[in-house]
Every structure is written in structure tokens, then in C-alpha cells.
Amino acid sequence: MKVKMFSEFKEFAMRGNVVDLAVGVIIGGAFGKIVTSLVNDIIMPPIGYLLGEVDFRDLQIPLVDLSALSEAEKATAPVIKYGQFINVILDFVIVAFCIFLMVKGINALRRKKEDPDAAKAEPTEKDCPYCLSKVPVKATRCKHCTSQLETAANG
Numbered sequence: 001m002k003v004k005m006f007s008e009f010k011e012f013a014m015r016g017n018v019v020d021l022a023v024g025v026i027i028g029g030a031f032g033k034i035v036t037s038l039v040n041d042i043i044m045p046p047i048g049y050l051l052g053e054v055d056f057r058d059l060q061i062p063l064v065d066l067s068a069l070s071e072a073e074k075a076t077a078p079v080i081k082y083g084q085f086i087n088v089i090l091d092f093v094i095v096a097f098c099i100f101l102m103v104k105g106i107n108a109l110r111r112k113k114e115d116p117d118a119a120k121a122e123p124t125e126k127d128c129p130y131c132l133s134k135v136p137v138k139a140t141r142c143k144h145c146t147s148q149l150e151t152a153a154n155g
Contacts, residue, residue: 032095039090059083
């Protein structure tokens, strides 16, 4: 029972789709770190500077009066960190835009692969009315049953 379950799991895990998904998740995680660094370290500092030297990570709304608390209590005081939320929203928008561009590029490649003239092309084979085998459209005699095809088509 255990051996069968292990072999089924191994078969499942080694399928191409599962391996592709695993690679995608790993690369996606790494890409997410790159985008987070891009937002936090490159995009937000100039925006904060232009808005009066504001660090978005420090923007917060305290839920209690911080002036009455000691330094240790201030570190654990409940606050709404809307600045960090803005950073996360920018992360999401950049990742979503990059995914949109990738999907758009992949769809364009797929459209190029699909030949639009192939669907409109004339058929190259027809069925023999006697033996139902495929024969070339221009054939006058079936290569399988040797029946006369023109006579059958006209009659």
C-alpha cells in the first residue's frame, strides 16, 4: 500500500506540469524580491524626497497616544502602517504589469505560430464513397479498393 502510494506520488510529482509549476513559483518568488527591492530602494525614495523627504515605510497612524508611552512601548504600540501598504500596492502593480506584458507576448507568439491560412486551405483528401478510405482530392481511382471515383462523384 505504501509503495503504491509512493509510486503514484512520484509519478504525479515528475509530470511536466508539476515541475513547470514548481519552477514558475520559485522564479516568481525571486522576481517578487526584485520588484520589492525596486519599489523600496529605487522608486519610493525619490517620490518621498519630492513629497518633502518622507520615508513611506515610516508613514503610520497610531491607534494609541504615543506621547505617553516609553520607547519600548512605542515599538510594540498598535499602528496602521499605511506607508508600507502603499509600497505593497506598488509592488503588486509592477508585478501585475510585468505578468500582463509576458502574457501579451506569449499570446502574440502563439498567434504567429497558428497559421491563419491553414484553416482556410482547401482539403487535400476526400473519402472514397465505397471503402471510406482517405484518397487525394484529384484522384480518379481509389488506391485502396480501386473503385472509379469520378463515376461515383458524378452519379
